[in-house]
Amino acid sequence: MTAGFIFMFKDANFAIKCGGPARRSAEGILYEAENSTSLGPASYFMVSTEKWAVSNVGIFSDRSNPIYTENTLAQIRSTSTPELFQTSRMSPASLRYYGLGLENGNYTVSLLFAETIFSDRSTRTWKSLGRRVFDIYIQGTLQLKDFDISKEAGGVEIAVQKNFNATVTQNYLEIHLFWAGKGTCCIPVQGDYGPLISALSVASNFTPSVSGLPPTTQSRKNRTGLIVGVAVPVGVISIILLLSILYWKKKGSHVEDEEDLLGIGPRPNTYTYAELRTATGDFSPSNKLGEGGFGPVYKGTLNDGRIVAVKQLSVGSHQGKSQFIAEIATISAVQHRNLVKLYGCCIEGSRRLLVYEYLEHKSLDQALFGNDNLHLDWPTRFSICLGTARGLAYLHEESRPRIVHRDVKASNILLDADLSPKISDFGLAKLYDDKKTHISTRIAGTIGYLAPEYAMRGHLTEKADVFGFGVVCLEILSGRSNSDDSLDSERKYLLEWSWNLHENNQSLDLVDSTLEVFDENEAMRLIGVALLCTQASPMIRPPMSRVIAMLAGDIEVSTTTTKPSYLTDWDFKDITDSFLDGGTPSSAPSKSSSLLLDNKVNNPSDTNTNAVPSPINLTETMLHEIIGEGR
Known part of the structure; x- marks a missing residue:
């Protein structure tokens, strides 16, 4: 049991007919009905006896009429009770069953499956190409990775039972079926994927104790105790009632928040x-x-x-x-x-x-710009870029629904004990519908990593993350932040300096001077990818799966010959300064350029910052509107 659940144990077994009416097996096990029609994209259902519950998360975004149960009239083989498999519970992402109030001890968990949607592989038709692949967790521990029902059963419409041992220590059992993005998604129709289960049973491997009897039986045996309880002095009862009223009154003020x-x-x-x-x-x-x-x-x-x-x-x-x-x-x-x-x-x-x-080496920006004396050699830096790209590719292209992180930056990339990167801080993440070209949303993120179309118009796609990734790659390569006021004007802004070096065929001068040894070919690939990812047009920026292929050397890095417009428009005479201070016009960055190149303005989450205030005289209110929810 996870902390926060409190159950008085009263049972030592239960059985559930997933997605259908109650059934009794040939062995005499009564499988209770679990056919709630209210179980939808993000919901749960608890049986009236409070012995078990089920929760689901996810939506079949590709289906015009999403369903969460599968019904079939097929004659399921390899079972003495075929009707037990003629209905199943489906989920597009995550399906969990909970055993509540179980007596602590060792249990056998039996999960019953039958693939009833795909055609048999022996038919060699396009419908037989469907593959259902998901993971099985018991009590939070991975039991089966990439479980395929039809492969395990030896064909479709064949029953298969998987048994697992589980230990209950806090009167609580969790069975989790999780779709990790593998298998097919569109066979025989759009949206056929995710875990599917027909029934399950949980039985104790021990003789239940007397205290494990149902409350009604236990209450009859404790009738004497109840009579004694009635005789408790009225004063003590009054105090308890008073404390209870105060507690629930205080708790009630937070009920709405907790429900949300x-x-x-x-x-x-x-x-x-x-x-x-x-x-x-x-x-x-x-x-x-x-x-x-x-x-x-x-x-x-x-x-x-x-x-x-x-x-x-x-x-x-x-x-x-x-x-x-x-x-x-x-x-x-x-x-x-x-x-x-x-x-x-x-x-x-x-x-x-x-x-x-907990990740021992904290965040990437601390490793690159901090004072923790953690030296990142070239292979480690290149591996961090590749690992970060894989994480973003999973969010953009493999997870369902797709996810846009919206705040890709060095401080949101953490390093574990092996210096492998892990993307963190999903507080600004947005779920993204495949059918939409973009999301129009309030701007949120960190200045210096914001894509032009998002910073200026609020147009959000996964290409906004690609832009932030490109900036992070340049920071990893150079060992410096995307803007540094302590440097001369030519090198102050990392993107601008990178393009100047690229145009003069001096790109390798970007490489961190503390790196005594590095792979020139990998460095040039990384620079080329970063310049592609930070193009002004999102159409030119590659998807993260292509970024991985280019970094790995599987495909050539596309040539970048066009300097982004937000850099070419940088120098111009801003006459507003002359009106404000009575002086002569001076060269200053444009509003759009300063939005893109200033580093981490108004962002308390970044401790290592050399923020450069925009030359434009923005009021605090105006700046807040531009930054939006940036942290």
Whole structure:
């Protein structure tokens, strides 16, 4: 059981007929009905007996009429109860079943499957090309990777049962079927993918104790105890009632907020505030890892020994609340080796915290620009670029629905013990419909990494992330931030300097001078990719899958001959200064250029910043409108 759930154990087994009416198997097991029509894109259902529950997240975006159950009249083979497999529960992304109030001990979990949608592979028709591939987790532990029902069963419409051992330690069991983006998506119709299950059963491997009887039986045996309870002095009862009223009154003020936060489904692991306070040493300053627009981040150690990073939402931050919801919803739905792992969250009244895996080497910007004496050699830098590209490619092209991160920058790329990159901070992420050319949205992100079409018009596509990735690549290559006021005017802005060197065939002068050895071919590929990714037109920027191929050397890097317009328009005479200060007109950057090239303006999350104020006289209100939700 995750922290936050409290169940009095009363059962030691249960069975569920997934997506259909109650059925009894040939072995005499009664499978309870799980045919709720209300289970949709982000919802849950709990049986009236509170023995089990089911939750689903995801939507079949390619289907005009999304469905979450499969019904078939096929005669399922290899089973004595074929009707048990004639209905199934489907999910486009994540399907979880929960056993509630179980007596602690060892259990056998049996999952029953039959592929009823695809044609048999032996038919060699286009419909037989369909593949359903998903992962199976029990109690949060991966049991089967890339599970294919028809492959495991030896064909379609054939029953297959998979048994697993599970240990219940806190009266709570979780069965998680997760689609990781593999298999097919459009056979025989659009939107046929994701996990599918016909039934499941959970049985104890021990003799249940007397205290495991249902509450009605237990209450009859404890009738004497109840009579004694009635005799408790009236004064004590009054005190308890008074305290209860005060508690529920206080809790009621936060019910709406908690419903908003927990209605995103599936419910993540939850921790109590007391647990996290103990884990972080009462949020000791010595455990503080950093602080951003969301709030401070602390290092902590959980009761099970895991070292975690605890991100704390600043109290009263309306912006932080929306980011909190987005981050839980997004990271809970995706899993990839180059994305940071979310362990869970804490929601207690106004206290909201996120619990992540702890990454020893912190953020990429600290490694590149900080003072932690972490030297990144060339192979490591190139590997970080490639790993970051893979993480973004998964978000853009493999996850369903597609996700635009919106804040790709060095401080949002964390490094694990092996210096492998993991993209973090999904507070600004947007889900993206394949059928839309772009999303028009309020501008959010960090100046210096914003794509022109997004910074100026709010037009958001995955190409906005591609632009930010290009800037990060140049920072990794050069070992400097995208703007540095301490440098001379020719080198102050990294993008402008990169293009000047490129036009003069001196691109390798970009390479960090602290690198004594580097691969020139890889460096030139990286520079070429970065210049492509930072083109003014999003149509010219390559998708991340092509970026990976170019970095890996599988395909040639496309030639970049056109200097972006936001750089060519940089020099002009800005007469506004002469009106403002009575002086002569001077050369100054344009408004659009300063938006794109100033580094991390009004961004408290970045500790290593040499922000350059725009020469344009912007009021604080105007600047806030331009930056939007930038952190």
